[in-house]
Amino acid sequence: MISIPVKTPSRSYEVVIGSGLLAHAGEQLRGVLENKRAFVVTVPPVRRRWAKVLLQSLTAAGIETTLLEMPDGERAKRLSTLEKLAEKLLKLGADRGATLIALGGGVVGDVTGFLASIYMRGVDVIQVPTTVLAQVDAAIGGKTGVNLASGKNLLGTFHQPRAVLIDPAVLRTLPSREYRAGLYESLKCGVIGDAGLFKLFEDRRRELLDRDPVVLEKVIADSVRLKASVVSADEREGGLRQVLNFGHTIGHALEAETQYKLLLHGEAVAWGMIAATHIALSTDKLDSVAAGRITNSVLGFGRLPRLKLKTANIVKRLRSDKKTRQGVVHFILPREIGKVEIASDVPEAIVRSAVDEIRKLARD
Ligand SMILES: NC(=O)c1ccc[n+]([C@@H]2O[C@H](COP(=O)([O-])OP(=O)(O)OC[C@H]3O[C@@H](n4cnc5c(N)ncnc54)[C@H](O)[C@@H]3O)[C@@H](O)[C@H]2O)c1
Numbered sequence: 001m002i003s004i005p006v007k008t009p010s011r012s013y014e015v016v017i018g019s020g021l022l023a024h025a026g027e028q029l030r031g032v033l034e035n036k037r038a039f040v041v042t043v044p045p046v047r048r049r050w051a052k053v054l055l056q057s058l059t060a061a062g063i064e065t066t067l068l069e070m071p072d073g074e075r076a077k078r079l080s081t082l083e084k085l086a087e088k089l090l091k092l093g094a095d096r097g098a099t100l101i102a103l104g105g106g107v108v109g110d111v112t113g114f115l116a117s118i119y120m121r122g123v124d125v126i127q128v129p130t131t132v133l134a135q136v137d138a139a140i141g142g143k144t145g146v147n148l149a150s151g152k153n154l155l156g157t158f159h160q161p162r163a164v165l166i167d168p169a170v171l172r173t174l175p176s177r178e179y180r181a182g183l184y185e186s187l188k189c190g191v192i193g194d195a196g197l198f199k200l201f202e203d204r205r206r207e208l209l210d211r212d213p214v215v216l217e218k219v220i221a222d223s224v225r226l227k228a229s230v231v232s233a234d235e236r237e238g239g240l241r242q243v244l245n246f247g248h249t250i251g252h253a254l255e256a257e258t259q260y261k262l263l264l265h266g267e268a269v270a271w272g273m274i275a276a277t278h279i280a281l282s283t284d285k286l287d288s289v290a291a292g293r294i295t296n297s298v299l300g301f302g303r304l305p306r307l308k309l310k311t312a313n314i315v316k317r318l319r320s321d322k323k324t325r326q327g328v329v330h331f332i333l334p335r336e337i338g339k340v341e342i343a344s345d346v347p348e349a350i351v352r353s354a355v356d357e358i359r360k361l362a363r364d
């Protein structure tokens with residue numbers, strides 16, 4: 001069992017990681033949940049496979065637990081889902097002493113976290129992430145949110161969890177495309193701040209793709225450690241936290257350009273990392289050996305979905321990204337493996353050539 005602290009001005013908590021941990025959730029959470037009622041929020045695919053293990057463990061520890069379901073998928077990440085869950089909570093008698101437990105991927109985590117931050121002006125939340133993406137990224141750091149018709153994550157709050165429990169064994173039932181997509185976020189952590197983690201991706205790729213529990217636990221723990229340290233230093237994305245957006249500037253533009261239908265988030269980030277690496281190489285910030293290693297690592301995880309892109313459209317979208325400040329596009333660029341910098345002075349011609357590069361690689 002590995003325990004990693006997150007220390008932010010609003011709250012400190014532990015991220016506990018261990019294969020088989022779900023069955024020991026009750027013991028782990030006894031302190032946090034003392035005299036509290038727990039309400040587990042999940043989606044049908046996760047309930048079918050994993051809810052029973054969690055519920056049995058909580059009940060055995062004497063914690064009164066109720067299960068609530070929400071619809072699956074990004075389409076359910078809407079304010080209307082929060083309202084329906086809140087009505088259910090009220091009917092079940094949940095008061096200010098309630099604790100919500102998010103059991104699922106990033107969608108469940110974001111919705112449940114948001115709901116917890118506003119239900120009765122705020123109750124506790126515990127994150128129990130069940131996708132790679134949620135384990136290495138979404139469940140840590142306290143960002144919550146839902147989508148509007150006009151854009152993703154436009155409503156949200158910061159609400160740090162009381163605890164995060166990560167059981168890599170639950171990833172066994174994750175569809176393989178989802179599994180791989182999440183790993184790109186973890187590879188991102190290696191590039192931005194942990195050369196050792198990056199090397200694990202190079203040296204243990206086969207085991208990782210086979211979901212080898214030992215390698216997986218190490219990769220997740222290293223990624224969590226990196227995210228925890230960034231979030232601890234910068235809870236509200238003042239500056240440092242931006243480094244987590246490596247691959248995301250162009251990744252977000254690709255997701256939007258393909259109407260969020262063609263690419264999973266992690267896959268868009270994979271293309272975005274290749275593009276950002278190309279920019280770093282073209283601006284002499286990164287040497288060609290390191291650039292080659294990053295690109296090969298991304299591509300080494302198998303074929304990414306093919307795309308038909310128009311470079312001009314991507315460039316236009318970059319200018320209108322919500323993270324663009326005063327029309328200036330910020331890129332997180334690798335200087336070496338394990339070190340990045342924020343650049344706001346990338347010439348448009350170089351951005352174009354990076355998009356051209358992925359356009360060629362991504363063609364059918
Ligand atoms: N809050 C943050 O800091 C943050 C960071 C990154 C991403 N996000 C958000 O996370 C969301 C994406 O999360 P995601 O990729 O986990 O998607 P997701 O929550 O939609 O899960 C993907 C699919 O996997 C299924 N699933 C989950 N766990 C499973 C398991 N163990 N076995 C079988 N199936 C399982 C889900 O039911 C779903 O169908 C996006 O909405 C994104 O905005 C938030």
Ligand SMILES: [Zn+2]
Nearest residue numbers: 185248265269
């Ligand atoms: Zn991401």
